[in-house]
Amino acid sequence: MTADSSxxxxxxxxxxxxxxxVAHDLALRGIRVTLLERGELTSGTTGRHHGLLHSGGRxxxxxxxxxxxxxxxxxxxxxxxxxxxxxNGGLFVALSDDDMDYLDTFLDACAACGIPTIVHKPxxxxxxxxxxxxxxxxAVEVPDATVDPMRLVLRFxxxxxxxxxxxxxxxxxxxxxxxxxTVTGVLARDLVTERDYELTADLVVNAAGPWSGQVARLAGIxxxxxxxxxxxxxxxxxxxxRVLNRLHKPSDGxxxxxxxxxxxxxxxxxxxxDPDVPPVPADHVARMYAEGAxxxxxxxxxRQRAAWSAVRPLVGGGGATTGRELSRTFQCxxxxxxxxxxxxxxxxxxxxxxxxxxxxxxxDAVCAKLGIAAPCRTAETVLAPxxxxxxxxxxxx
Amino acid sequence: MTVTSQAPRPAHRRTAGPLRAVLGWARLxxxxxxxxxxxxxxxxxxxxxxxxxxxxxxxxxxxxxxGSWASVLRLFKNPYVLALESLLILFICLHGLNGLRLALVxxxxxxxxxxAWFAAVLAVSTGLYAVIVLAxxxxx
Amino acid sequence: MATDLESQTRQPSAPRRRSGTTxxxxxxxxxxxxxxxxxxxxxxxxxxxxxxLRNYAQVVSYLGNPVVLAVESAFVxxxxxxxxxxxxxxxxxxxxxxxxxxxxxxxxxVLGLVTAGxxxxxxxxxxxxx
Amino acid sequence: xxxxxxxxxxxxxxxxxRRLRIARRRPREEGTHLEEFTVEVGPDATLLEALRExxxxxxxxxxxxxxxxxxxxxxxxxxxxxxxxxxxITRLAEAGPGPILVEPLANxxxxxxxxxxxxxxxxxxxxxxRPLIRQDDLLAGLGVGDTSPPFARxxxxxxxxxxxxxxxxxxxxxxxxxxxxxxxxxxxxxxxxGADPADVLAWVDDEQGCWRCHASFECAEACPAxxxxxxxxxxLRGELARRQLARIVRLGRRER
Numbered sequence: 001m002t003a004d005s006s007x008x009x010x011x012x013x014x015x016x017x018x019x020x021x022v023a024h025d026l027a028l029r030g031i032r033v034t035l036l037e038r039g040e041l042t043s044g045t046t047g048r049h050h051g052l053l054h055s056g057g058r059x060x061x062x063x064x065x066x067x068x069x070x071x072x073x074x075x076x077x078x079x080x081x082x083x084x085x086x087x088n089g090g091l092f093v094a095l096s097d098d099d100m101d102y103l104d105t106f107l108d109a110c111a112a113c114g115i116p117t118i119v120h121k122p123x124x125x126x127x128x129x130x131x132x133x134x135x136x137x138x139a140v141e142v143p144d145a146t147v148d149p150m151r152l153v154l155r156f157x158x159x160x161x162x163x164x165x166x167x168x169x170x171x172x173x174x175x176x177x178x179x180x181x182t183v184t185g186v187l188a189r190d191l192v193t194e195r196d197y198e199l200t201a202d203l204v205v206n207a208a209g210p211w212s213g214q215v216a217r218l219a220g221i222x223x224x225x226x227x228x229x230x231x232x233x234x235x236x237x238x239x240x241x242r243v244l245n246r247l248h249k250p251s252d253g254x255x256x257x258x259x260x261x262x263x264x265x266x267x268x269x270x271x272x273x274d275p276d277v278p279p280v281p282a283d284h285v286a287r288m289y290a291e292g293a294x295x296x297x298x299x300x301x302x303r304q305r306a307a308w309s310a311v312r313p314l315v316g317g318g319g320a321t322t323g324r325e326l327s328r329t330f331q332c333x334x335x336x337x338x339x340x341x342x343x344x345x346x347x348x349x350x351x352x353x354x355x356x357x358x359x360x361x362x363x364d365a366v367c368a369k370l371g372i373a374a375p376c377r378t379a380e381t382v383l384a385p386x387x388x389x390x391x392x393x394x395x396x397x
Numbered sequence: 398m399t400v401t402s403q404a405p406r407p408a409h410r411r412t413a414g415p416l417r418a419v420l421g422w423a424r425l426x427x428x429x430x431x432x433x434x435x436x437x438x439x440x441x442x443x444x445x446x447x448x449x450x451x452x453x454x455x456x457x458x459x460x461x462x463x464g465s466w467a468s469v470l471r472l473f474k475n476p477y478v479l480a481l482e483s484l485l486i487l488f489i490c491l492h493g494l495n496g497l498r499l500a501l502v503x504x505x506x507x508x509x510x511x512x513a514w515f516a517a518v519l520a521v522s523t524g525l526y527a528v529i530v531l532a533x534x535x536x537x
Numbered sequence: 538m539a540t541d542l543e544s545q546t547r548q549p550s551a552p553r554r555r556s557g558t559t560x561x562x563x564x565x566x567x568x569x570x571x572x573x574x575x576x577x578x579x580x581x582x583x584x585x586x587x588x589x590l591r592n593y594a595q596v597v598s599y600l601g602n603p604v605v606l607a608v609e610s611a612f613v614x615x616x617x618x619x620x621x622x623x624x625x626x627x628x629x630x631x632x633x634x635x636x637x638x639x640x641x642x643x644x645x646x647v648l649g650l651v652t653a654g655x656x657x658x659x660x661x662x663x664x665x666x667x
Numbered sequence: 668x669x670x671x672x673x674x675x676x677x678x679x680x681x682x683x684x685r686r687l688r689i690a691r692r693r694p695r696e697e698g699t700h701l702e703e704f705t706v707e708v709g710p711d712a713t714l715l716e717a718l719r720e721x722x723x724x725x726x727x728x729x730x731x732x733x734x735x736x737x738x739x740x741x742x743x744x745x746x747x748x749x750x751x752x753x754x755x756i757t758r759l760a761e762a763g764p765g766p767i768l769v770e771p772l773a774n775x776x777x778x779x780x781x782x783x784x785x786x787x788x789x790x791x792x793x794x795x796x797r798p799l800i801r802q803d804d805l806l807a808g809l810g811v812g813d814t815s816p817p818f819a820r821x822x823x824x825x826x827x828x829x830x831x832x833x834x835x836x837x838x839x840x841x842x843x844x845x846x847x848x849x850x851x852x853x854x855x856x857x858x859x860x861g862a863d864p865a866d867v868l869a870w871v872d873d874e875q876g877c878w879r880c881h882a883s884f885e886c887a888e889a890c891p892a893x894x895x896x897x898x899x900x901x902x903l904r905g906e907l908a909r910r911q912l913a914r915i916v917r918l919g920r921r922e923r
Binding site for chain 4: 422429431432434435436438439499502503504505506508509511512
């Protein structure tokens with residue numbers, strides 16, 4: 001295996017948050033990276049995210065591992081991407097008695113995960129957020145923040161590109177090239193010039209999000225994906241200064257994320273098979289309005305700007321009917337031990353907030369497979385501005 | 398942060414040729430009052446400059462003595478010329494009042510109601526025009 | 538007259554006088570002045586006289602009065618200034634590139650001077666007749 | 668996918684077929700040709716849904732940009748029947764019956780099909796310090812902001828380029844800085860975050876800066892994010908005029 005990182009070449013499939021993180025991490029370690037995305041960058045699930053930089057509070061009770069990771073990454077992302085966040089914090093709002101019963105378990109879980117919390121009595125909560133439901137019983141403040149998902153991820157791409165990564169948009173992977181049971185590269189099709197070509201690589205990383213199952217099937221491998229779309233509703237008008245969560249066991253429609261002059265209400269979840277055309281059921285949209293209005297009554301009369309759905313690429317075998325109770329940690333499959341196919345790694349699952357940590361784990365696995373000893377430095381490298389991606393991009397070959 | 402004082406010279410955007418530029422003016426994409434005001438101001442302005450030179454030309458006949466000026470007066474008795482003269486008044490009202498609107502709006506005051514202001518300009522101009530035309534034909 | 542020539546070839550960021558603002562302020566001031574001057578001109582010349590037109594004798598006697606001379610000359614100056622600046626602003630939008638726009642500015646200045654010259658000659662000639 | 672409302676059983680309400688004439692163009696080729704597609708979409712389908720339907724079922728060489736699907740990222744700007752829109756929130760029904768003409772934004776170099784080069788737009792905003800996060804305290808429709816603490820939030824402008832495409836003056840002169848940059852400049856003057864407003868004002872106070880605008884208000888009509896570029900340009904002019912008049916008054920007073 002090549003020990004010298006500068007000659008190693010890794011092909012990354014998928015231009016979403018995972019692809020961005022991996023491309024940035026590998027490029028920072030001196031590895032030559034070529035990323036292939038069949039549309040524009042972040043045009044998959046990444047761009048449709050409601051823009052919450054998790055404090056982990058929402059998963060503290062149910063999924064301690066994820067919550068701890070979220071709060072750690074929350075801090076790291078703020079330091080490596082200054083100026084990309086509305087750092088107004090978030091409130092977990094208790095509206096009913098059973099919400100209050102959930103309070104103690106919530107506070108203990110947050111403490112256990114290292115998530116700082118401040119408890120506000122109703123008048124203090126209403127002073128912070130005048131739009132809140134007047135019969136709020138109590139609110140717990142956590143360090144949530146909001147982010148522009150496209151621009152944050154583009155910062156990773158811009159920095160990767162600056163470090164030599166070749167980002168090929170509108171290029172679709174149509175197959176893999178083999179030597180025996182080892183993947184030696186990808187067969188790609190430049191959708192603009194309609195030209196087919198082969199791209200050899202020492203390792204292929206499958207970071208195609210909800211489509212990683214389809215990409216793995218190119219190698220005859222079945223990755224146990226659970227595709228769980230969620231409907232999100234954007235209404236015109238900013239109804240809260242900070243993120244508002246409902247203080248109860250995670251369920252549908254219990255979050256409002258302010259985004260510029262809009263308020264985004266999320267989300268629902270069910271399971272589908274086809275990631276391409278997730279429907280936007282009308283009753284889900286209605287439920288978003290209703291649930292959003294319980295947190296902020298004025299939202300009931302707000303004008304709808306858009307309702308869309310994004311597919312969460314969750315990991316896990318059969319049995320789960322809705323996608324929610326599956327763990328939110330990500331999975332990194334090295335297909336050599338499990339499927340006898342070398343030269344292909346699949347990374348999927350995980351959340352937007354933990355994209356850096358997920359990329360670190362994946363890059364570590366890639367370096368191990370390539371026999372390269374290069375430490376991860378993404379936690380202390382400040383990212384380039386997002387516009388640098390467009391400004392420093394060369395002409396399309 | 399100091400301003401990168403060199404304003405970017407957008408290299409890629411070719412300067413559109415005159416024809417496409419002019420077509421660009423008239424692209425009333427939503428047909429909204431703001432664009433109508435922009436176009437009205439341009440058209441009336443150019444017409445008024447045209448009239449200025451026509452007017453200066455006609456006045457030259459004054460220096461030729463009373464005979465030639467009398468023929469000019471006869472010309473202006475012709476109803477069609479009178480109708481054209483009245484249009485001149487309309488253009489003056491439109492351009493002048495819209496100019497006031499712009500003077501006000503272009504300092505940021507009332508910019509949110511700029512369409513209403515132009516509607517007012519249109520109303521006042523047609524009102525004044527009607528009064529003057531009636532006066533011109535000695536109706537009032 | 539129009540903003541100084543070298544201002545359009547200069548990069549916006551170079552240390553500069555306030556030519557942008559001055560041109561706009563002058564355009565607004567001349568516009569407002571015109572409302573009065575043009576109003577005075579229209580009323581005096583066309584509305585006072587019967588049938589809206591003065592005959593030869595009336596024109597010559599009207600121009601004999603020094604106050605009228607002053608108002609009419611001021612009117613000529615402000616009108617030509619406003620007209621030229623407006624004409625130039627419209628011509629600049631024809632999109633003929635920096636060189637073309639420098640030519641436009643020169644032509645507009647020349648046109649303005651010629652028009653002013655002719656107008657003053659005209660007023661002087663008619664005033665002399667009275 | 669965006670709001671194709673379907674009931675839970677998953678079948679779409681009655682489909683309508685719409686004809687789209689899309690401007691196609693290969694990189695580095697000058698020629699642009701129109702290709703017509705007929706696509707089956709729901710009654711309140713958006714332009715983006717129709718284009719994605721074409722891309723996945725008719726011709727995947729059709730290239731376009733989109734990401735957030737709810738007008739908050741700003742990269743799906745294009746022209747529908749000559750009018751600047753964000754494809755993700757514009758319903759096909761707004762285009763009226765008959766074939767719909769879909770073109771890339773004007774006044775920008777077309778890279779391929781509906782994708783334009785965003786570099787100029789981002790470069791033009793740089794000297795205005797690219798204001799990104801602003802202080803705000805008014806909450807929409809609640810109007811009770813003055814009591815609660817102010818919060819920081821992203822600027823309204825999503826840098827989509829619709830105003831630059833809509834402006835009739837930008838097409839006529841490539842040196843004109845453009846409404847997007849002037850809006851950013853006004854935001855830096857109105858709320859200087861570290862930038863020196865006089866610096867920014869000096870940059871826009873030029874014939875190719877805020878004085879080149881002739882108030883057609885096309886940019887304000889086209890802006891999908893309520894950033895009101897025209898209002899910003901007029902505010903810049905007002906600020907410059909006030910400073911100039913103040914300077915004249917001071918000069919007058921000093922001479923007496």
